[in-house]
Amino acid sequence: MYAALDIGGTKIAGALVDDAGSVLHRVERPTPARESAVRMARTVDAVIDALAVHCDWDGVRGMGIASAGPVDTAAGTVSPVNIPSWRGFPLVDCVRAHPVLPVGIEPVLLGDAVAVAAAEHWRGAARGFDNVLCMVVSTGVGGGFVLNGRLHPGPSGNAGHIGHISVAFDGPPCACGARGCVEGYASGTAIARHAVRAGWAPPAGEEPTAAAVAVAARAGDERAVGAYDRSARALAAAIAGTATLLEVEVAVIGGGVAQAGDVLFTPLRRHLRDFAALGFVSGLQVRPAALAGDAGLVGAAAAARGHTLAPHRQPAVG
Structure with a gap:
């Protein structure tokens, strides 16, 4: 235990x-x-x-x-x-x-x-894959890697922080100090903000949230559909770039924004076909996360168990 x-x-x-x-x-x-x-x-x-x-x-x-x-x-x-x-x-x-x-x-x-990545690799949608990118798309955008079958947290534990990859050199400033970060386009906050700027409004008495935008998108509101398409395009660019660098086989997407289902995943897969153009990444899969609110706990237990935890330092060669 x-x-x-x-x-x-x-x-x-x-x-x-x-x-x-x-x-x-x-x-x-x-x-x-x-x-x-x-x-x-x-x-x-x-x-x-x-x-x-x-x-x-x-x-x-x-x-x-x-x-x-x-x-x-x-x-x-x-x-x-x-x-x-x-x-x-x-x-x-x-x-x-x-x-x-x-x-x-x-x-x-x-x-x-990173804990969510460990959990999805152990018990969830990334089970059976050796090279995985797991993303949590919610108020912010975070991520973690499994490489060669082992969790790869990096020297400080922050490897996979994909939300702060820039996908637009002249994009909006980000709180991290850079410009055009994925988080500024793809987070739940960014989705709701873009939809409002496009003229969408939530039902009376409700807050403008990504979940409310998803409901409107399912009903055919073009402004809501456009907000999710913009988010999906930013995610696709970041996922394809990461896959090109590391040859990940599958990207698992969790978090509150992923609860939009096909509203997010249909345009995401479409855009990914455009960005992941090289032959060795063209077969990249995108899957919704299988684990819900307990993913962080299961991933923490996986790390304690040593199931997929990679060492911080690799031994010198030669």
């Missing part, structure tokens, strides 16, 4: 996951994202305490932590954009110090999108 934590801007979840990747027990607390670092840490402790009710911790073989990022897996610290009080916060040390953890368990930290 493995313990897992999934820390995001909305919720902090914990789970006990068995060796087959099934969630046995799950607990959750709201994230006090605008409160102090101490209050945040106490909420993490409360989740671990709640898990302890369901198990004998002596039977837990490892613990994984998926966190919103950026993360620094080498230092064990996190600086989630949506949790202002945590900047360089020593999350691994904080969890390791919890008195319920057995001596010898070393928590494994990874970014939340």
